[in-house]
Amino acid sequence: MNDVLIPAAENKNSLRLPLKPLGKVLAVTSGKGGVGKTFVSANLAAALARRGHRVLVLDADLGLANLDVVLNLHPKITLHDVFTGKARLEDAILPAPGGFSVLLAGSGMVEYSRLTTEVRDEFLRIIGSLVPRYDVVLMDTGAGISDVVLFAVSLASEVLMVATPEPTSLTDAYATIKVLVGQQLRQTVRLIVNQSTRPGSGQAITNQLQQVLDRFVATDPGHPIQLLHLGDIPVDPEVRQAIMRRQLMMQHTPDCPAGKAIAQLARTLEKTVIPKPA
Amino acid sequence: MILTLQYQFITFAVARIPDSSPFSLHSLKLDDACALLQHDAQNIEQEADEPDAAYLQRLIDGLCELSLKDPLTGLNNRRHFCSVLERSIDIVARSGESVLLLLLDIDRFKSINDSHGHLAGDQVLREIARCLARCLRPMDTIARYGGEEFAIILPNCQPVFGLAVAERIRKTVAAHTIPVSPLLSLQVTISIGGAYAPEWVRSTTDLWIERADKQLYRAKSRGRDQVCLDQPRELSVSAEEKGLLFGHLLMDEAGTRENAPSDAPKWENA
Known part of the structure; x- marks a missing residue:
């Protein structure tokens, strides 16, 4: 590992300093589970890869990783082995269908779902050495606001919040944004509305959330919170098909409505947060 | 054959x-x-x-x-309790179901033993065990956790009901009269501490018990005969905020109806 961003051994204490979000790391998170975080991560990664970016998806849902299920991968070496020192990071990075790389957590990561200093340091070291190798690192985090999720999100330069239009999902997304603003002083969160039933409803939802945030959370005019609508993914039977077949939608039916929407998400990201590939 | x-x-x-x-x-x-x-x-x-x-x-x-059984009370013992708790964590982590863990401790139990003898103490434990078991649903798991401490796992118990359920248990025990001898009946109270497993997140049984135990300690130090539940970090969304959050849903519905005949319904946020 010659291109480690943060030297691990000699500089260990500095890792515990307040964390500065790393460039090009996007956290895909949600308030509630089961809204399609992993689906979005995998397919967005494929869409970005198709546009020429070098993309890695990091399974940061340490306790409950299921990126392997979505991608139908059966990794022999996982992040767990890297954490326990049984394997090198390079050996745990796998090529995924769709032309991107993945780093899977593995089921053994359960024991790391408690955020200890060791886990933090190791996680930091791993992220630090991934960043220089890829144009974009997508972190598929767990849902909600557990320590591990908040920590993973704190490392990202951008937060992509996935929510569905259901009231429970929106309430939890709102509650999570509140915590991110309160604890991490985030000022920008990008919202992806999954399973949208009407064109334009995602923007309406974003405006609605923004109004409530303005009124209850961003009460200091010096620190406004910006909720940006990144895009909608419409309800589409192809999504379910792809999930049931354990195939990557962007690879098999990229032209279905949901596929086009995800391609659009990738283009929007390119316009706003990630530079065009060289 | x-x-x-x-x-x-x-x-x-x-x-x-x-x-x-x-x-x-x-x-x-x-x-x-x-x-x-x-x-x-x-x-x-x-x-x-x-x-x-x-x-x-x-x-x-x-x-x-x-x-798997506690010989004195006939309830589940700690071994069985721990395996159920372990399973509950899996369920909660995967399904997001709300599971409440309660730890219950008889108030001033030592003084019962000291002033009425250990047989009376045993009788109190048995009676409370019966009383607790009667308060529960068949799907709940109750166990004798230690000396005068009991534990209850309540699956599918919504956070809004948690306190009411625990209070009901506390009041039922407080209202129960326990005959320990033909001439003597006792009334005892219990303190209850509780915690929900964090939903969608894989926790450990130790952490979960620790959180409930902290609340039990709080209930004791506040003067006993009361319930303290661990407040989950999230869900600090007030009714007013919720009301505003869902404004769009009503408008959305109205918009759908109004625009139903049109081909591409477009709706601008007011």
């Missing part, structure tokens, strides 16, 4: 040559097991027509049951 015949032959052989065969019941030295089961008022005699294997199975089943 052949298997059955073989099986009958073996049991026949065992019965005929008790001491020379390694399968003989006698050489298995079942006395201790039988004594344990007998103590639990279980029938340990082999029925006249009962095959040895069936008899052994019955003894093993009895021992398994015993190993």
